[in-house]
Amino acid sequence: MKLLVCLKQILDPDVPARDFQIDPAAKAARRGGANLVTNIFCENAVETALQFREAATGEVKITALCYGESSAEDCLRKAMAMTVDEACLVERDGNTNPDAAAVGRVLAAAIRRLEQDGGPFDAVLVGRESGDWGVGQTGGLLAEELGRPALGFVESLQPGNGGVTLRRQTDVGIEVAEAEPPFLVTITNNEDNVPRIPKTRDVMMSYRKPLQKLSLADLELDSEEIRTGSSIFEVEEIFIPADEVECELAEGDTLEERVDQLAKRIHEVVASIG
Amino acid sequence: MFRVGGTVPLMDPTQATREVFWNIEYTWLVYVLMVPTLAVFGWGFWLKIRRWRAGQPAIRFDRPAERLQLFLRNAVGQGRTIKRRYAGVFHTLVYTGFIVLFLATTVVAIHHDTPLHIMKGHFYLIFQSLIVDIFGLFVLVGVALAAIRRWISKPKLLVYTDEASWILVTIFVMALTGFMIEGWRIAVTDDPWAAWSPIGNLFALASDPLMSDAAMQTGHVAIWWFHLVVAFGWIAWVPFSKMSHVFTAPLNIFTANLDGYGGSLKTIDFEAAERFGINHLGDFTWKDLLDFDACTECGRCTDVCPANTVGKSLSPRDIILDLQGLMHKRGDEFLGAVDGDGGNGSGELLPIIDQKTAVSPEALFACTTCAACMEACPVHIEQMPKIVDARRYLVMEEADFPEGMMDMMNSLESRQHPFAGTQFSRVDWTEGLDIDVMAEMDDPHEAEVLMWVGCGGALVERNRNTVRATAKLLQKAGVKFAILGREESCTGDPARRVGNEFLFEMLAKGNVETMQRYGVRKVVTSCPHCFNSFRNEYPHFGGRYEVYHHTQFLDQLLESGRLDGHDAADGSNGSSTITFHDPCYLGRHNGEYEAPRNLLAKVGGARQVEMQRSRNTSFCCGGGGGMAFVDEPPDQRVNQERAQEAVDTGADVVAVGCPFCATMLDDGVNARRGDREVKVKDVAELLWDAVGEPGQAAP
Numbered sequence: 001m002k003l004l005v006c007l008k009q010i011l012d013p014d015v016p017a018r019d020f021q022i023d024p025a026a027k028a029a030r031r032g033g034a035n036l037v038t039n040i041f042c043e044n045a046v047e048t049a050l051q052f053r054e055a056a057t058g059e060v061k062i063t064a065l066c067y068g069e070s071s072a073e074d075c076l077r078k079a080m081a082m083t084v085d086e087a088c089l090v091e092r093d094g095n096t097n098p099d100a101a102a103v104g105r106v107l108a109a110a111i112r113r114l115e116q117d118g119g120p121f122d123a124v125l126v127g128r129e130s131g132d133w134g135v136g137q138t139g140g141l142l143a144e145e146l147g148r149p150a151l152g153f154v155e156s157l158q159p160g161n162g163g164v165t166l167r168r169q170t171d172v173g174i175e176v177a178e179a180e181p182p183f184l185v186t187i188t189n190n191e192d193n194v195p196r197i198p199k200t201r202d203v204m205m206s207y208r209k210p211l212q213k214l215s216l217a218d219l220e221l222d223s224e225e226i227r228t229g230s231s232i233f234e235v236e237e238i239f240i241p242a243d244e245v246e247c248e249l250a251e252g253d254t255l256e257e258r259v260d261q262l263a264k265r266i267h268e269v270v271a272s273i274g
Numbered sequence: 275m276f277r278v279g280g281t282v283p284l285m286d287p288t289q290a291t292r293e294v295f296w297n298i299e300y301t302w303l304v305y306v307l308m309v310p311t312l313a314v315f316g317w318g319f320w321l322k323i324r325r326w327r328a329g330q331p332a333i334r335f336d337r338p339a340e341r342l343q344l345f346l347r348n349a350v351g352q353g354r355t356i357k358r359r360y361a362g363v364f365h366t367l368v369y370t371g372f373i374v375l376f377l378a379t380t381v382v383a384i385h386h387d388t389p390l391h392i393m394k395g396h397f398y399l400i401f402q403s404l405i406v407d408i409f410g411l412f413v414l415v416g417v418a419l420a421a422i423r424r425w426i427s428k429p430k431l432l433v434y435t436d437e438a439s440w441i442l443v444t445i446f447v448m449a450l451t452g453f454m455i456e457g458w459r460i461a462v463t464d465d466p467w468a469a470w471s472p473i474g475n476l477f478a479l480a481s482d483p484l485m486s487d488a489a490m491q492t493g494h495v496a497i498w499w500f501h502l503v504v505a506f507g508w509i510a511w512v513p514f515s516k517m518s519h520v521f522t523a524p525l526n527i528f529t530a531n532l533d534g535y536g537g538s539l540k541t542i543d544f545e546a547a548e549r550f551g552i553n554h555l556g557d558f559t560w561k562d563l564l565d566f567d568a569c570t571e572c573g574r575c576t577d578v579c580p581a582n583t584v585g586k587s588l589s590p591r592d593i594i595l596d597l598q599g600l601m602h603k604r605g606d607e608f609l610g611a612v613d614g615d616g617g618n619g620s621g622e623l624l625p626i627i628d629q630k631t632a633v634s635p636e637a638l639f640a641c642t643t644c645a646a647c648m649e650a651c652p653v654h655i656e657q658m659p660k661i662v663d664a665r666r667y668l669v670m671e672e673a674d675f676p677e678g679m680m681d682m683m684n685s686l687e688s689r690q691h692p693f694a695g696t697q698f699s700r701v702d703w704t705e706g707l708d709i710d711v712m713a714e715m716d717d718p719h720e721a722e723v724l725m726w727v728g729c730g731g732a733l734v735e736r737n738r739n740t741v742r743a744t745a746k747l748l749q750k751a752g753v754k755f756a757i758l759g760r761e762e763s764c765t766g767d768p769a770r771r772v773g774n775e776f777l778f779e780m781l782a783k784g785n786v787e788t789m790q791r792y793g794v795r796k797v798v799t800s801c802p803h804c805f806n807s808f809r810n811e812y813p814h815f816g817g818r819y820e821v822y823h824h825t826q827f828l829d830q831l832l833e834s835g836r837l838d839g840h841d842a843a844d845g846s847n848g849s850s851t852i853t854f855h856d857p858c859y860l861g862r863h864n865g866e867y868e869a870p871r872n873l874l875a876k877v878g879g880a881r882q883v884e885m886q887r888s889r890n891t892s893f894c895c896g897g898g899g900g901m902a903f904v905d906e907p908p909d910q911r912v913n914q915e916r917a918q919e920a921v922d923t924g925a926d927v928v929a930v931g932c933p934f935c936a937t938m939l940d941d942g943v944n945a946r947r948g949d950r951e952v953k954v955k956d957v958a959e960l961l962w963d964a965v966g967e968p969g970q971a972a973p
Contacts, residue, residue, distance in 0.1 A: 012689060019699045033699060033760040037688045197680055200550050200670035200776040 041127030081198035099229030100137035108145035122181035139186035318513025329560035334529035367416030374409035403470035431573030526568035530654035536863035537810035551666025566598035575647035592632035644894035665773030690763035721756035728801035730933030743962035772900035786817035802859035856892035857932035897934035917942025
């Protein structure tokens with residue numbers, strides 16, 4: 001079987017609050033002194049794929065694909081250190097537009113190119129959402145571009161009767177599904193797909209493994225078109241929400257009075273919000 | 275003059291001597307028996323040496339003068355053994371007794387078997403009779419004291435084996451039978467010099483009324499041969515028992531690590547290494563293997579181990595003894611390649627981790643790398659580096675380690691600091707202080723010194739006060755300093771102690787490169803872990819600096835008058851009694867105990883008290899070795915054990931000199947102080963409180 005995992009490099013979501021800055025003109029976050037990391041749900045997806053490979057009886061090959069700046073090579077190297085077999089970087093040319101539809105188009109083109117060379121992928125794994133924009137659309141839009149069925153919020157893939165058994169989180173519990181390849185899933189986290197720490201030798205080896213690089217031109221995509229994005233998604237404004245706290249103390253001489261006062265005010269506030 | 279029994283006339287003491295084989299026939303048998311005895315003895319040690327030689331190379335015969343000094347102090351002089359009073363006393367009695375009795379036997383041999391008849395006259399009377407008798411008594415008393423400890427008081431630190439008991443019994447029997455045969459000889463021969471052998475004579479006087487001369491003569495022959503057989507048997511047994519420490523311990527002390535505990539971890543050649551870290555006995559150096567054979571089972575390492583004290587499964591003593599056991603009993607399987615053969619035949623070496631509970635990952639990952647075990651060991655065994663070696667295997671080959679350490683390492687990898695989720699950047703603490711950042715200076719060389727802030731200083735709220743106080747003191751003294759700001763990365767200490775040598779090396783190389791760019795020569799840091807890395811570990815990566823812990827640097831500023839000492843003495847930091855907690859990586863690892871105490875002494879008003887365990891026997895705060903990032907079970911917290919000790923001194927301020935100690939003890943003291951007001955403060959904070967201008971109290 002062949003699995004493909006999509007990775008995204010993002011600004012470290014753990015960047016200290018006062019280090020986080022925004023460039024209003026570019027409608028994007030400024031990197032400043034912050035680090036770049038692999039989006040956590042993408043790492044969960046890598047871990048899920050690796051666990052599938054470990055559970056499968058036949059040969060399973062995992063490819064990692066990333067659309068990002070050259071710095072995103074680090075994410076792919078880390079995935080290879082986690083023992084992903086192959087990696088491919090589609091180079092992003094400074095475009096900060098987060099348009100998920102455009103990203104989906106790029107990824108779909110890259111996947112088709114990789115499939116041309118190496119045969120079809122049975123499953124495509126995409127992180128549930130990214131820690132920077134949190135749009136959560138890329139998986140679905142990519143499935144649309146590829147014309148493959150998709151399932152969201154999957155937490156594990158296990159080899160099943162001729163296909164793949166999926167477990168997905170829903171509001172009411174875990175749903176177990178059997179899937180016939182090819183398909184796409186978006187991966188969410190659970191306690192079992194915490195990304196592994198690579199062994200040191202694998203880290204060293206990851207720098208010796210080849211890493212395929214493709215440009216938008218290689219994929220016959222118009223870079224300007226991708227930069228402008230689709231018409232279904234546009235960033236209008238980006239700002240840091242002001243954190244306003246109004247503090248009011250419930251008054252009264254006794255505890256009962258204060259509790260009454262508090263309850264009254266809660267009613268009033270709730271009513272005012274409507 | 276000396277007369278016994280009144281039958282012998284006064285004699286010339288210059289002619290005093292005794293017959294060597296009095297009452298003994300077939301004396302040739304002694305020499306015949308000596309051959310197998312020495313053969314077994316030699317074979318036993320040859321086996322040991324052969325096993326050690328299966329280890330990896332280590333340079334431990336360099337710097338002979340320093341080694342000799344250490345040898346004289348701690349092997350000949352028993353410098354560390356005598357630190358525990360009871361054991362020190364009985365060991366000294368037995369040890370000195372053994373040496374004197376050995377010399378006495380040598381004298382007999384020379385006298386009898388060579389033309390040099392030295393055993394006569396005053397030398398015979400004073401040394402061979404009186405002194406030997408006294409030291410023989412030492413052995414009896416020493417063994418008796420040891421027996422009382424082993425069989426009656428039974429302290430937890432000992433290992434209770436039959437072997438250890440038999441050693442006491444046989445030594446006692448040898449000494450006692452020695453006195454018996456001496457006594458009967460004196461009694462039967464009416465030895466005119468009897469009084470020079472007081473213990474033997476006592477035995478003679480006691481036997482005389484009870485036994486006939488013939489009975490004593492028969493008893494003498496029987497006991498004489500019994501004494502000989504026991505002694506020869508014992509000698510043959512030495513290399514196979516812990517008594518081999520008579521030879522292995524002095525050798526181990528001579529070949530000890532001379533670079534201090536702070537520089538005791540090995541580096542790894544990642545390109546060449548077959549395995550990272552150690553999971554096979556044969557991957558240890560010969561010196562590590564010698565360590566196993568040098569152990570005397572005294573248990574002091576485990577007794578002082580912070581993790582063991584709070585009830586965790588780590589026991590440095592058992593690590594050493596269990597590995598020793600594997601090496602002795604199944605050496606070929608575990609060591610492999612002894613004399614070039616392939617170990618257990620399959621060519622595969624057996625793993626040591628998890629073979630025994632002592633070397634389970636759980637135990638190994640409880641170590642704070644505080645080096646208390648190494649400091650306590652009378653024979654200089656290096657327990658802690660072996661624990662780190664095994665951790666390296668687990669971390670780098672198996673990627674198997676506790677969760678807290680995983681988060682820490684993830685953060686080190688992606689953010690170059692271990693504090694995932696911190697709300698601070700590396701420069702937030704400088705707000706309002708006007709501090710130069712090297713990257714923003716026109717000429718970074720203008721900075722006299724680099725103030726290395728450390729992650730623990732910049733990114734942990736509680737410690738930002740410490741680095742602010744340090745910076746303000748430097749400013750007040752007119753020191754031209756700068757920081758690296760956002761270009762500073764973790765030195766890699768937590769990664770290295772946890773066992774991720776690869777990550778440590780990457781971080782170290784990065785920092786060396788940054789510091790090279792700015793021509794850094796002098797470094798001041800308030801983190802002893804960073805201090806240790808710079809001082810002992812960075813030179814390996816080409817980073818050579820003059821390194822100061824902030825307490826050392828501030829002490830120098832006071833000494834040289836750059837900081838006004840009067841200010842300090844007149845000022846008050848509002849505390850009445852201070853106790854200083856020695857950080858392991860400043861004290862034990864780097865030998866600095868005075869600078870922080872000097873500083874505190876110069877701070878006005880407060881009295882200094884010491885905790886029970888201080889200076890080189892200081893008890894870890896629990897934060898070293900990556901343990902600051904691990905959630906300890908509530909009933910097994912090292913920091914609370916230490917905090918209790920600090921609180922028990924009655925001090926109202928616990929002074930610290932390390933950001934990890936500060937947070938660990940803050941938590942511990944809050945849990946243990948009860949209703950009392952006890953604060954944990956860095957020495958720099960206390961100094962600033964005392965010398966800072968009015969209205970400039972540390973923020």
